[in-house]
Amino acid sequence: xxxxxxxxxxxxxxxxxxxxxxxxxxxxxxxxxxxxxxxxxxxxxxxxxxxxxxxxxxxxxxxxxxxxxxxxxxxxxxxxxxxxxxxxxxxxxxxxxxxxxxxxxxxxxxxxxxxxxxxxxxxxxxxxxx
Numbered sequence: 001x002x003x004x005x006x007x008x009x010x011x012x013x014x015x016x017x018x019x020x021x022x023x024x025x026x027x028x029x030x031x032x033x034x035x036x037x038x039x040x041x042x043x044x045x046x047x048x049x050x051x052x053x054x055x056x057x058x059x060x061x062x063x064x065x066x067x068x069x070x071x072x073x074x075x076x077x078x079x080x081x082x083x084x085x086x087x088x089x090x091x092x093x094x095x096x097x098x099x100x101x102x103x104x105x106x107x108x109x110x111x112x113x114x115x116x117x118x119x120x121x122x123x124x125x126x127x128x129x130x
């Protein structure tokens with residue numbers, strides 16, 4: 001009689017070897033999706049802040065507009081993270097100058113598996129006067 005080996009546990013062992021790789025892949029996809037969504041939100045907030053500054057000529061209104069657009073982020077964008085500059089060197093948006101809004105948002109990874117996070121930057125510029 002020939003001696004045959006049983007392969008009863010082979011699938012379980014292969015699954016146990018591949019499970020950590022699959023979990024890392026799923027977590028990577030999740031973290032990338034969240035970071036990409038946050039980057040789009042920060043960029044859109046900067047764009048809305050620049051548009052508001054160019055039309056209304058008010059830094060407080062521009063910051064409020066940027067914060068409103070980014071309200072879906074957790075934590076939300078705050079005033080110190082928003083920098084508004086005008087190309088003419090003043091805080092007044094006059095015709096022919098350009099309003100620039102820069103948002104530096106500290107993004108934190110959900111799981112911490114790929115690090116703690118990094119600083120996202122959203123920048124937008126728009127000509128003053130509408």
